[in-house]
Each structure stands twice: as structure tokens, then as C-alpha cells.
Amino acid sequence: MSTLKWGAILGVVLAAFELVKMFARRVDYAGGKVLDLALIIGFILVLYAGIKEFKDLYTQRLSFAKAFLGCIIISLVGSVIFFGYSMFHYAVIEPDGLAKKYEIALGNYRKVIERDTITQDEMKTYLNQVESLFVAEQESFSWPDTANDALKQEAQKGIGMIYDYFLLKITDKKAVDTADNYKMGNFDTYARRTLVETLALYVEQNEDNSSTPYVKQMVQNVGHQIGELNPAEVRFEQNKSRVPHYDKPGRYAGVSALMNLLYGMFFGLFIAMYHYTSKKPVTEEMVEDAPEIDNAFDEEDTEAPNNQ
Secondary structure, rough: HHHHHHHHHHHHHHHHHHHHHHHHHHHHOOHHHHHHHHHHHHHHHHHHHHHHHHHHHOOOOHHHHHHHHHHHHHHHHHHHHHHHHHHHHHHHOOOOOOHHHHHHHHHHHHHHHHOOOHHHHHHHHHHHHHHHHHHHHHHHHHOOOOOHHHHHHHHHHHHHHHHHHHHHHOOOOOEEEEEEEEEHHHHHHHHHHHHHHHHHHHHHHHHOOOHHHHHHHHHHHHHHHHHHHHHHHHHHHHHHHHHOOOHHHHHHHHHHHHHHHHHHHHHHHHHHHHHHHHHOOOHHHHHHHHHOOOOOOOOOOOOOOOOO
């Protein structure tokens, strides 16, 4: 019965933490990891206290199997109670809670991506796409009727110079102070800034050329478009389907209850082993209450007959 009682306590603890997380979402509390750690500690303490009480009430020495079974029963009862509460919580108390949890999960996944470094394949794809933008811009650029072929060729040459310098600058990772520029969260800003700086350098060196205003316009048009090529955003869109999404309370409650049961079994292994190996010391009262053992070699009250 003690395991059922502590299983009910565990269910209340799990439900209480679900309620606390709801308030944390409403106030945009950023300490989600602290709550998760507190939940783990609470889970372990309930299992420990439950098996300790079971051990104190058990008349014989508690075996590992019985201690572990107790942990399973406590976890199972707690998970069942949590399942019922989760169904009620996300159907009545917080109907939009699963959508909010998904938004938070997506935000956390985006942060993980932003801390990562751009890969060689992503860099190659990005630069190829930028080059395609330059080509498409030159093909679709609206030239004035007075523009001749020489002017267009000169502009084309300028665009090629700008892209080559941009390519050289972006792929140069030798400088130690530029390492952060290749973090996924910083790369898009770095690339656009590099393009602007490259254009400014070109205009400064070729301000007398008649094609420079057209080159400037084309590069600026490309600069407005490369934001759509953000590698971090591309990776996020490609992989966001991997983030768990629960649109129905039953599915979330079932998965969460199963995970709690598995956590209980995992923690239970160590708790059961601890209680199994911690033997009670032998006290004087235990010695006094121990049954006496007859000595088969005690001396007889009467002497043995003489064989003489």
C-alpha cells in the first residue's frame, strides 16, 4: 500500500510541475532547464522516500527485485495520474498549451542552429545561389535606351570583380577574430555586410567609370535578395519537422506518461540498489530476540554408565 500512496504523491508532483510550467510559459520564463532539473530531483526524492518507507515496513530484508518493483509501481501509478491530469489540463485549463510548447520548442531549436557553424556544403550552396542572383540580375536589369554594348560589358566586368572579391572574402577563415562570423546566427549579417563593403570599395576605386552607377544599382538589388538565402533559416525550414509536435492532448499525455515511466525505471535501478545494499545494523535487541540454538554436545545431567 505504501507504494500506491507514494505513486499518488508522484502523480501530484508531476501534475504540479505541469501547472508551474504553464505559468512559466505565460510570463515568458527562460529558466526551463531549472524546472526540468527540479522535476528530476523531485522524481528521485519521491522514489527514494517511497522505497524507504516500504523497506521500513517490510519485515524481512528487502531484496533488489522487490525494491525495483516498488519503484516501477510508484512510477506506474504516478504516470497514470499524470496522464489523466494532462488530458484535463490541455483540454480545459490550457487549450492552446500544446501550440505554445511547440513554438517554444521551435525557438529552442532555432537557437541551437544559430550556435552551430556553417558547413562546407552549406557555404558552397549559398555562394552558388548568390552567383545565380548576380547572373539573374544582369539578365533582367532594365538598361536605358542610350546604353551601348561597351557600357554593358564594362558593367558585367565590374559585377564579376565584385563577386570574385566577395567570394574571396567570405571563404577566408584564417583570421581568428572572424570565427564568430561563421556561426549560423551571424553568417547572414556578415555576408551582407561584406557585400556592402565590397561595393563601397569598388565604387571608390571606379567612381569615374560611366558603368559604376549601374553596377551599384545591380549589386544593391542583389543585396536585397540574399537575405532570403540565409543558411540558418534554410536549415531550420529543412529540419523543423524533426521537432516533436503534439496537436492532440491524448497523444502528448500518452507519450509524456510513458517517458515518466521510463524515467522512473531508470532512476529506480539506482534507488533499488542503494536500499538493497544499505543493510540495517545488528542491534542488541535483535540479538536478545534471536532464538537459542540447542547445543547437541551439551553435557548430560546424568553420568554415563561405567563399562567396567
